[in-house]
Amino acid sequence: MKLVTAAASPFARKVRVLIIELGLQEAVNLQDPGAVTPVSNNAVLNAINPLGMLPALELDNGDCLYDSPVICEYLDHIADGSLFPSEPSRRFQALGLQALGDGILELSVALRYETALRPQALRWQEWIDHQNEKIERGLDALESRCESFEPSPLIGEFTVACTLGYRDFRFADSDWRPGRPALTQWFSQIMQRDSLANTIPE
Numbered sequence: 362m363k364l365v366t367a368a369a370s371p372f373a374r375k376v377r378v379l380i381i382e383l384g385l386q387e388a389v390n391l392q393d394p395g396a397v398t399p400v401s402n403n404a405v406l407n408a409i410n411p412l413g414m415l416p417a418l419e420l421d422n423g424d425c426l427y428d429s430p431v432i433c434e435y436l437d438h439i440a441d442g443s444l445f446p447s448e449p450s451r452r453f454q455a456l457g458l459q460a461l462g463d464g465i466l467e468l469s470v471a472l473r474y475e476t477a478l479r480p481q482a483l484r485w486q487e488w489i490d491h492q493n494e495k496i497e498r499g500l501d502a503l504e505s506r507c508e509s510f511e512p513s514p515l516i517g518e519f520t521v522a523c524t525l526g527y528r529d530f531r532f533a534d535s536d537w538r539p540g541r542p543a544l545t546q547w548f549s550q551i552m553q554r555d556s557l558a559n560t561i562p563e
């Protein structure tokens with residue numbers, strides 16, 4: 362299999378973390394397609410994902426999978442893993458936490474494009490302010506839910522770790538930790554796992 366990925370993409374990091382957690386390193390080749398932004402055309406990526414977004418997984422039979430939740434569930438399935446529980450209550454807890462983490466990421470990545478890519482004259486401060494408010498509410502929700510995180514991390518917890526890692530990577534000047542002590546402590550513990558420690562973006 363081939364995963365089209367980039368070191369700076371938090372969604373692709375989530376998949377790379379799962380590959381390590383599931384012991385699939387030998388089964389998946391990583392390919393960095395070069396620059397991927399909403400205003401560039403990347404032929405390597407477009408051939409696998411018509412939406413032109415990272416990550417995308419090409420299977421050995423030529424089929425392609427996206428986006429990151431689908432790829433993660435597929436990898437867990439083929440590895441006979443247990444990161445997506447089947448028991449309904451735990452399953453929807455896990456999927457819900459993944460959605461919250463991914464949601465904060467979607468907002469953060471869009472904000473990053475707005476502030477780093479969009480020409481200064483076209484930037485929209487009201488939109489930026491509302492994105493930031495949603496992100497702060499999302500982070501508060503993580504702090505509230507933190508006590509009920511699974512002790513042995515599932516897809517939700519790994520997603521949240523990648524989300525907080527992306528906040529540190531791209532938004533270091535607006536530290537998410539103050540006022541969120543439980544999340545701060547949880548994050549420093551989960552970051553000791555090799556899968557996360559070895560995929561920190563630089």
Ligand SMILES: N[C@@H](CCC(=O)N[C@@H](CS)C(=O)NCC(=O)O)C(=O)O
Binds near residue numbers: 372397429
């Ligand atoms: N929902 C998607 C989001 C993927 C995404 O936003 N990827 C970014 C890189 S971090 C991207 O490819 N951006 C290019 C674009 O927006 O055209 C997923 O979970 O895979």
